[in-house]
Amino acid sequence: MSVLVIAEHDNAEVRTATLNAVTAAGEIDTDVDLLVAGSGCGGVADECSSIQGVTRILLVDDPAYEHDLPENLSPLVQGLAERYSHVLAPASTFGKSLLPRVAARLDVQQISDISDIESSDTFVRPIYAGNALATVQSTDSVKLITIRTTAFDAAPTEGGDAAIEKIEAVPCPALAEFLGQELTPSERPELTSAGIVISGGRGMQSGENFAMLERIADKLGAAVGASRAAVDAGYVPNDYQVGQTGKVVAPNLYIAVGISGAIQHLAGMKDSKVIVAINKDEEAPIFQIADYGWVADLFTAIPELEAALDADP
Amino acid sequence: MKVLVPVKRVIDANIKVRVKSDQSGVELNNVKMAMNPFCEIAVEEAIRLKEAGAAEEIVLVTAGIRQSQETLRSGLAMGADRGILIETDEALEPLAVAKLLKAVVEREEPGLVLLGKQAIDGDNNQTGQMLAGLLNWSIGSFVSKLETGDGSISVVREVDGGLEKVRLKSPAIVTVDLRLNEPRYASLPNIMKAKKKPIDMFTPEDLGVGVAPRVTVLKVVEPPARDAGVKVSSAAELVEKLRQEAKVI
Numbered sequence: 033m034s035v036l037v038i039a040e041h042d043n044a045e046v047r048t049a050t051l052n053a054v055t056a057a058g059e060i061d062t063d064v065d066l067l068v069a070g071s072g073c074g075g076v077a078d079e080c081s082s083i084q085g086v087t088r089i090l091l092v093d094d095p096a097y098e099h100d101l102p103e104n105l106s107p108l109v110q111g112l113a114e115r116y117s118h119v120l121a122p123a124s125t126f127g128k129s130l131l132p133r134v135a136a137r138l139d140v141q142q143i144s145d146i147s148d149i150e151s152s153d154t155f156v157r158p159i160y161a162g163n164a165l166a167t168v169q170s171t172d173s174v175k176l177i178t179i180r181t182t183a184f185d186a187a188p189t190e191g192g193d194a195a196i197e198k199i200e201a202v203p204c205p206a207l208a209e210f211l212g213q214e215l216t217p218s219e220r221p222e223l224t225s226a227g228i229v230i231s232g233g234r235g236m237q238s239g240e241n242f243a244m245l246e247r248i249a250d251k252l253g254a255a256v257g258a259s260r261a262a263v264d265a266g267y268v269p270n271d272y273q274v275g276q277t278g279k280v281v282a283p284n285l286y287i288a289v290g291i292s293g294a295i296q297h298l299a300g301m302k303d304s305k306v307i308v309a310i311n312k313d314e315e316a317p318i319f320q321i322a323d324y325g326w327v328a329d330l331f332t333a334i335p336e337l338e339a340a341l342d343a344d345p
Numbered sequence: 346m347k348v349l350v351p352v353k354r355v356i357d358a359n360i361k362v363r364v365k366s367d368q369s370g371v372e373l374n375n376v377k378m379a380m381n382p383f384c385e386i387a388v389e390e391a392i393r394l395k396e397a398g399a400a401e402e403i404v405l406v407t408a409g410i411r412q413s414q415e416t417l418r419s420g421l422a423m424g425a426d427r428g429i430l431i432e433t434d435e436a437l438e439p440l441a442v443a444k445l446l447k448a449v450v451e452r453e454e455p456g457l458v459l460l461g462k463q464a465i466d467g468d469n470n471q472t473g474q475m476l477a478g479l480l481n482w483s484i485g486s487f488v489s490k491l492e493t494g495d496g497s498i499s500v501v502r503e504v505d506g507g508l509e510k511v512r513l514k515s516p517a518i519v520t521v522d523l524r525l526n527e528p529r530y531a532s533l534p535n536i537m538k539a540k541k542k543p544i545d546m547f548t549p550e551d552l553g554v555g556v557a558p559r560v561t562v563l564k565v566v567e568p569p570a571r572d573a574g575v576k577v578s579s580a581a582e583l584v585e586k587l588r589q590e591a592k593v594i
Contacts, residue, residue, distance in 0.1 A: 101511070102474065103483055125504040128470050129486045132439070136475035141440045141559035144469045154563065159467055160362045164371055167563040207483035207514050211499070215507040224505075228594070252594055260523070270489065270503045270524060276468070277383075277523060279505070285593040295361070302571060306591045308583065323574035323591065326583055336580035341594075343581070 033117040033152060034063035036090075038109060039080060040126045043070045043098065046080055048225040049122035051186035056179045057120050058085040058187070059149045065090055065116070066194070069108060071098035077196050085187050086194040094201035099210035102130045108202040109134045113174055117152070123178035124224075135176040142176040143168060147183035161276040161299035181224055182282035182303060216269045218255075220246075223274070226255035228285045231274055231301070234261035235290020235311065235330055242268055244334045245289060251341050257281065259291045275300035290330045293318030310334070346456035346493070348391040348400045350425065351446055352384040352407050354416040355466045368564040371466075380416045383461025385423075386521045389528040390491060391459050392424040399493045402426050404453055408437055408445050414544060421539035422531035428544040433556060435549075439467075441556035443475035448552035450480060455516065457498065462487055462520040473520035483513035489524040 035057040040047040050066070057064045064085055068077045069092045077091040090112070096104045113119045113134060121127030123145040135142035147165070148156035154169045155177065223229060230245050230252070242256065249256050257279070258272040274281055276299035286304035291297060293309070293316055301307070302321055309322035312329045319325040326333060356362055356371070357379040363372045380388075394400040405420045407413045408431040417428035431445050450458060463470035477484035485491075485500035489508070492499045502509045503522045513519075531539070549556045577583045587594045 102477075102486075106478060125487055125502075129474060129484075132471035132474035133478035133484070135471070136440060136443055136478035139440070141438050142469075142471055142475075143560065144471060158568070159565070160356075160371060161465065161468065162568060163362045164364050164565050165568050166565045169561045169563055171559050171561065205481065207481075208485075209512040211510040211512055213504075213507060213509045264524065269507060270522075271505060271507050276465070277463070285587065285591070302568075306587070306593050307571075307574075308587070319576075320573050321571045324583060324586055325574065325576045326578070327576065333580065337583065340580035340584040343584075 033061040034065065035061050035118040035120060036112060036116040037064060037066050038119070038121040038127065038130065039066050039068045039076070040122055040124060041068065041070060041073060041076045043073045043076065046076055048186055048222060049124045049181045051083065051189065052181035052184045053120050053122045053179045054083055054085050054187040055184040056149060057118070060118050060152055063087055067109070067112065068092070069097040069105060071095045081194045081196055082190050082192045083187050083194070084190070084192040086192050089194050089196045090199050091196050092199050092201055096201060096204055100126055100130070101208050101210060102133045103207040104204040105130055106133045106137065107204050110137050111202055113138055113176070116174065118175045118177060120177050120179055122181050124181070127178045131176055131178055138174060138176070140172045140174055140176050141170070142178070143170055144178050145180045146177055147180045161295055162302065163295070180280060182280055186225065216271050220249055221253065221255045223255045223257050223272070224279050224281055227283050228252045228254035229257050229274070229281050229283045230254050230287040230289065231257035231259065231291060232262055232267070232289050233259040233291030234265060236262055236267055239267040248334065248338055248341070251338070259294070259297045288318050288322070289334065291318055292316045293321070346400050347402045347404065347453060348394060349404050349406060349450060349453055349455035349458045350384070350387050350391050350420070351458070351460050351472070352388065352405055352416055352420055353381040353464045354378050354407065354409055354413045355381045355464055358382050358465055364565055364567045368566055370562065370565050378412070380419050381461055381464045383463060383521060385528040386523070386525050387459040387461050388420045388423050388425060389526045390521060393526065394493065395424070404429065404455070406431070406446065406449050408433060408442055410434055417544055418539050419531065421542045422536040423529060424535070427542055429547065430544055431547050431549060431552065433549050435556050436558065437556055438558055438560060439469050439471035439475055440559065441554070442472050443479055444554045445549060445552060445556070446472070446476050447479045448554055450476070457516060458518045460518070460520050462522055473518050477518040482516055482518050484518040484520070485511055485513050486520045487522045488519050489522050491519060491525065
């Protein structure tokens with residue numbers, strides 16, 4: 033057996049989701065290759081060569097792979113996949129866009145978003161927004177799998193010594209053209225890998241009010257998230273959304289502010305280690321899963337919390 | 346342009362699912378079913394394209410048990426023109442559905458296939474991508490904005506870091522995200538009219554597609570329960586507990 037992990041990166045640096053996928057790969061077999069496909073991405077391959085648990089880096093540097101287009105990457109991964117027993121990618125928008133296309137072309141039924149590995153062919157995955165856990169066994173000869181990143185620790189980025197092997201690009205049809213992107217600028221940690229997350233819901237009432245949460249986040253080194261209601265109301269960009277259809281997070285501390293706790297939202301955060309809920313409605317469902325609940329008006333509670341964090345312990 | 350919209354019948358999004366005591370799956374008997382919410386967004390977008398003159402005909406397709414006709418009828422009541430039911434009692438995996446849809450695409454030759462990005466039962470998020478792979482068509486997944494052009498379709502995708510704009514060569518596959526639109530409710534006259542709209546019936550055998558499952562479900566269980574903790578009454582108390590008791594800050 034050997035495992036291929038598809039690295040997610042932006043041609044400058046590797047994304048942490050890749051590190052979670054490497055850890056999952058290591059639970060299947062010790063022979064783990066990492067595919068770094070991009071344009072001008074040699075630095076990413078160098079960076080990845082020190083990730084613990086990676087045997088070999090496959091580097092393919094070609095303009096066709098600059099923008100993660102699944103139409104372009106799919107023939108490359110398809111060609112490599114048959115040499116491996118397993119092909120893994122993070123269950124991020126990158127992995128979700130690419131891997132099913134490859135699976136279909138290989139006539140393989142992909143296993144999505146696994147949260148546990150029982151054996152080389154048996155995996156656990158949440159279904160129905162995490163309201164049930166299915167244990168499934170694949171009968172395909174090659175297993176294509178996306179990894180729930182919060183369920184696997186990030187592999188250490190130092191101590192590894194993987195060889196870098198350059199491989200050739202595979203011709204691809206010109207089906208799609210990348211026109212541009214608007215990335216949400218943030219100085220804070222990435223939502224899915226942050227140790228602390230503070231999220232706001234519809235109770236925040238406006239995008240401006242999220243500044244209150246940002247001040248707390250900066251004191252705690254936290255990422256800022258939001259419920260679907262807050263995103264739909266236009267308070268914050270879509271990539272803040274935590275939930276079944278947004279991002280899944282599992283930090284050490286999750287602080288839910290003005291979030292009622294719809295099933296959809298709970299699916300994205302209920303595996304957090306410690307949950308704090310601040311809401312003025314004491315009947316809000318979020319309190320049923322919160323370790324610490326504070327029934328209070330957030331507009332007085334959050335400034336008080338900020339002051340309390342400043343006070344000496 | 347003809348638009349094909351695959352739709353799925355799932356447990357109504359507002360119903361709390363129950364795991365069967367024999368761990369074989371989730372209870373579906375006597376449970377309210379509805380169209381997958383992301384499929385509704387896809388149907389709505391197709392209707393808007395037709396209303397804007399960019400689409401001539403909207404064809405819905407679903408695969409599953411006979412009762413899945415109800416899901417087609419609710420999409421026809423929203424404004425789609427006709428339906429196709431691929432009837433089977435087999436529990437269909439995304440790859441099997443993608444193969445069935447490929448066969449339908451080859452018969453219907455649509456310029457655009459609009460699907461929900463995922464179904465809220467299996468949460469697989471695969472079918473549209475797989476269909477694009479089987480057809481070797483372009484795909485825009487997680488789409489929150491869509492514009493049809495001459496020989497191409499431009500989409501805005503909701504990706505992890507923000508938004509991305511891609512131009513897709515037609516014919517194309519688009520999987521829709523939440524913020525693309527707000528689906529309409531069907532009016533009573535339209536519900537009546539939908540009863541007369543045609544639904545063609547096929548079986549997987551008619552289409553020459555094998556749908557045997559590749560993945561065996563060994564068991565389905567409830568996730569570990571999480572209990573409510575304690576209430577605090579001040580910021581100082583909360584911070585003290587997070588520092589001393591939980592030790593997370």
